[in-house]
Amino acid sequence: MLQGWKIFLLLAITSALNINQIFAQGSAGTDAKIEPRYLIDLPTAGMIPHGNLALDMDVYQGGGLLVGTSIGLFDRLLIGISYGGANLIGNEKPKWNETPGFQIRVRLFNETVVVPAIALGFDSQGKEIYNPRLDRYMIKSLGFFAVASKNYEVLGYLSFHGGINYSLERSDGDKDPNVFVGAEKSVGPIMSILGEYNIGWNDSNEKALGRGRGYLNIGIRLSVGKGFSVGVNLKDVLKNQREITVGNRTMIIEYVKSL
DSSP: HHHHHHHHHHHHHHHHHHHTTOOOOSSSSSOSSSSSSSSSSSBBBBOOOOOEEEEEEEEOOOOOEEEEEEEEEEEEEEEEEEEESSSOOOOOOEOOOSSSSSEEEEEEEEEOOOSEEEEEEEOOOEEEEEEETTEEEEEOEEEEEEEEEEEEOSOOOEEEEEEEEESSTTTTTOOOOOOEEEEEEEEEEEEEEEEEOOOTTSOOOSSSBBOOOOEEEEEEEEEEEEEEEEEEEEEEEEETTTTTTSSSEEEEEEEEEEO
């Protein structure tokens, strides 16, 4: 993972030195041309345009890699599929996820001056390592969700997001609905700082992995080319899970292209 952070810093320095040459059209910064569909683990009301294909890669602990692809069937409808596993990087035997993840998202309302963008969806893909004993991922899948997003011009762009979800990962006995909030702030033309808080009501009973503190995640995103974004995250800052010490460091890569 340390090597991954070195790669990210190298990309950041290269982007800064070539800011006038790079036609930044990723999903970060004031020059972003792509709506962010996720903050870190949590969704926004963002979509990919009709006829566009998105490729997402999430590099996480234990040599884990999650790869997903989504397609914009219409401007207000996208579908996607994802799959991955742990120990894919390293010398141990890979531990593949039990099943692929599926998602569908529909935007009900576009954003106006007064009204936020609102989207409904379903996402069966959990995050991090899959736990077969509990039949769940370390971070539960969203399941059914509704989310609203609103953007403001404040020294660039400032976006707020909030929603509710009901996960189908309930083998640990915690069947509560959940609430989440998040924000994104642009820092110059190609960078954004992100933060999100998953209250974790559905991961807080005596058999669950969480300790009732919720999941606080922060991250940085860079647009490094047309449709191309990279980022690093520091997850579970509140140490909601017992195995977390400083924080769970992950990387993301996003690429969106018109078909």
